[in-house]
Each structure stands twice: as C-alpha cells, then as structure tokens.
Amino acid sequence: DGWISLSHMTSDISMFPFKEWLKCQQKAITNHKEELSEIIHPQGPLLLRNTISRIIALSRGVMCEPEQIVIGAGTQLLIKQLMEVQKNKPIIAMEDPGYSRFYTLLKNMDFDVRSLKLDGKGINMKEVESSKANFLFVTPSHQFPTGKIMPISRRIQLLNWSTQTSNRYIVEDDYDSEFKYETDNIPSLQSLDRNQRVIYTGTFSKTMLPGLRVSYMVLPPDMLRKYRQHHADLMQNSNSLALFTLYYFIESGEYAKHIRRMNHHYEMKRKELIKQLELRFEDNVKIEDVPAGLHFLAQFKTYKDYETIEERAKKEKLEIYSMRRFMLTNKYKEEGVIDLIIGFATIKREQIPDTVEKLHCIIN
Numbered sequence: 253d254g255w256i257s258l259s260h261m262t263s264d265i266s267m268f269p270f271k272e273w274l275k276c277q278q279k280a281i282t283n284h285k286e287e288l289s290e291i292i293h294p295q296g297p298l299l300l301r302n303t304i305s306r307i308i309a310l311s312r313g314v315m316c317e318p319e320q321i322v323i324g325a326g327t328q329l330l331i332k333q334l335m336e337v338q339k340n341k342p343i344i345a346m347e348d349p350g351y352s353r354f355y356t357l358l359k360n361m362d363f364d365v366r367s368l369k370l371d372g373k374g375i376n377m378k379e380v381e382s383s384k385a386n387f388l389f390v391t392p393s394h395q396f397p398t399g400k401i402m403p404i405s406r407r408i409q410l411l412n413w414s415t416q417t418s419n420r421y422i423v424e425d426d427y428d429s430e431f432k433y434e435t436d437n438i439p440s441l442q443s444l445d446r447n448q449r450v451i452y453t454g455t456f457s458k459t460m461l462p463g464l465r466v467s468y469m470v471l472p473p474d475m476l477r478k479y480r481q482h483h484a485d486l487m488q489n490s491n492s493l494a495l496f497t498l499y500y501f502i503e504s505g506e507y508a509k510h511i512r513r514m515n516h517h518y519e520m521k522r523k524e525l526i527k528q529l530e531l532r533f534e535d536n537v538k539i540e541d542v543p544a545g546l547h548f549l550a551q552f553k554t555y556k557d558y559e560t561i562e563e564r565a566k567k568e569k570l571e572i573y574s575m576r577r578f579m580l581t582n583k584y585k586e587e588g589v590i591d592l593i594i595g596f597a598t599i600k601r602e603q604i605p606d607t608v609e610k611l612h613c614i615i616n
C-alpha cells in the first residue's frame with residue numbers, strides 16, 4: 253500500500269522465530285492438557301510466574317515472590333483490575349506528556365487524574381507534592397514518550413514521598429526496559445523500595461509479539477491481599493495456551509536469544525536513522541539521543557504547526573506521531589519547532605534514505 257512507518261506502535265516481527273514458537277506450543281499442548289481443560293489460577297500459571305520473577309530479578313532487580321505476580325492480557329487491563337480494587341476514590345497523578353491510553357482509561361473510570369509536568373530528571377517533584385496523589389504513575393526506566401531515564405536521585409525522592417503518608421503508591425510502568433543500547437540497565441524503582449509502595453508493571457508486547465497480549469504486574473503483599481479479596485471470582489483473562497508456550501519459549505533460551513538479536517537489529521537501525529536525519533537536517537534537528545527503546549524524540553525547526561505536519565505526513569503515506577498524541581492537558585507549543593516521535597522498529601534499513609527525504613519535504 254506504499255505506506256512507510258515511523259510509528260512507535262509496532263515491533264519488527266519479521267525476525268520472530270515462529271518455528272521455535274510452534275515447537276514450544278507443541279510442548280505446551282503435550283504437557284499441559286490437564287490445565288488447558290480447566291480454569292487455572294486467576295493470576296496465570298505458577299510455573300510462568302516463577303520464570304517471570306526470575307527474569308525481572310536478574311534484568312531489573314525486581315524482588316518478588318511468584319505469588320505477587322498477576323499476568324493479564326495487556327497492561328491496560330491489569331491497571332483497570334488493580335484500580336477497581338481501590339476504595340474511596342484515590343487521587344491519581346501521571347506524567348504529561350505521558351501515556352494517553354492510561355489517562356483515558358483512568359478518566360473513564362471516574363478517577364480524579366492530575367497530569368504533572370516533567371523536568372530534566374523526569375516527573376517534577378514539586379508537582380508531585382502539590383498533587384496530593386494517592387497513586388502516581390511513572391515510567392522511570394525510559395519516560396514515555398520523551399525517553400528520559402530517571403536518575404537515582406529523583407527515584408529516591410519519589411520513594412521518600414511515597415512513605416510520607418499512608419495510602420500512597422507508585423505505579424512503575426517498566427514497559428520499555430528490555431531495549432537498552434550503550435547504557436547499562438538502571439535497576440527498577442521497585443528494587444529500591446523498602447516500604448512496599450511500588451506496584452511494578454511489565455509487558456511482553458515490545459519484545460515478543462504485540463498480538464500475544466501478555467503483560468504482568470507485581471503487587472506488594474498488602475495490595476495483593478486486597479486484590480485477591482476483591483477479584484476472588486475473577487477468572488484469568490490471558491490465553492493459557494499462549495502462557496504455557498511462552499513458558500517453554502523462555503525456558504528453552506529462545507527468549508534471551510531473541511532479545512539479544514533484536515537489540516542488535518534495533519540498535520543498528522536506530523544509529524543509521526539518527527545519522528541520516530542529522531546529515532539531511534543538519535542543525536534543524538535536535539535528537540534526544542537516549543540509547544533505549546523502540547523510538548526516540550526528534551525536535552525539528554519549522555514554522556509549520558502540528559496539524560499541517562500531520563496532514564502532510566498522511567498525504568505522503570508516512571505513518572508518524574507527534575508529541576500532541578501524548579500531551580494530556582498541557583498542550584504546549586514551542587515557537588518554531590515541533591517534536592516528532594520516531595519509531596524505528598519496522599522501517600527497513602534500505603528505506604531509511606527515502607524516508608528521511610520524505611520527512612524533509614513534509615517539514616520544509
């Protein structure tokens with residue numbers, strides 16, 4: 253259809269080892285007929301929760317028992333189920349720009365949702381303090397969408413904030429932590445938490461097949477008790493066959509191999525795209541070169557506004573999103589520049605020069 257995608261909402265599944273996946277699915281069917289024939293644990297199979305707790309301990313420093321993990325069909329569903337448990341309408345705060353799907357979900361659940369500005373270190377502490385929030389949603393490992401990695405100093409400030417009064421929680425959305433290029437992993441907020449204030453969420457959407465819809469959250473013990481009481485009757489909402497298959501895919505080492513392969517593949521494309529953009533736009537582009545994730549932020553000098561750019565991109569059959577998608581209430585517009593979110597997962601290496609040229613004529 254002639255469209256080129258610089259969307260951040262895709263992953264490059266051309267390299268996904270479907271043959272291995274099918275072998276693991278065969279194993280899942282052979283070894284787990286019993287479980288497939290019945291309603292299994294609402295939090296997902298214990299053997300997969302064991303595996304997940306081991307992976308996130310190794311890669312993110314998350315300390316938890318498998319019993320604290322809830323597996324669900326997407327992070328939004330898990331957040332919805334978690335927030336249904338909360339009594340007397342807690343106040344919610346989240347990053348702006350931020351993940352608009354959480355903002356919409358929580359607003360639709362009639363919560364009072366405050367959108368807080370960022371500063372150079374991530375979510376702004378003064379705004380956090382004045383927000384009176386009970387639940388604070390943050391993306392410290394790779395702020396969505398700006399890419400900022402929250403420094404340890406700000407993490408400590410947030411953790412101190414969370415212990416100042418009761419009924420304060422931090423929801424750490426670690427959605428994009430697998431893909432780190434030069435920098436090594438900063439451990440999760442949850443790994444620094446000594447007061448059971450951090451609710452940790454992760455997903456297999458970025459590293460596996462987005463269509464699998466397998467995500468998970470780690471609940472502190474007291475929140476887990478409340479969650480289990482409230483959702484005593486709730487059945488598991490993930491697909492058991494996919495979960496058992498994922499278990500074998502991880503245990504066989506295929507998952508680790510796939511992440512290594514994708515890290516290399518994405519890093520190459522990211523480097524090439526940044527190089528071509530800087531060559532073509534020279535000092536009319538400023539790139540937040542955060543070496544992580546499947547997208548980066550690029551600020552282009554132009555006197556065109558967001559609407560014009562978005563229209564021209566559509567006409568040029570280039571799928572790309574601007575910062576407007578993520579502005580919750582603070583609809584700022586810097587004079588003479590626009591911010592675009594450049595996703596590099598699906599673009600082919602050989603398409604990069606033409607795509608950069610296309611972007612140049614859209615913006616100028």
Ligand SMILES: Cc1ncc(COP(=O)(O)O)c(/C=N/[C@@H](CCC(=O)O)COc2ccccc2)c1O
Pocket residue numbers: 260261262263325326327328351353391396425427454455456457458462466467546577
């Ligand atoms: C901040 C944040 N947290 C969690 C998630 C993951 O959600 P889950 O898949 O339900 O577990 C996303 C996915 N955000 C999605 C949409 C972003 C947008 O709306 O602009 C993009 O998701 C994918 C990107 C690449 C490959 C696969 C998926 C999230 O942006």
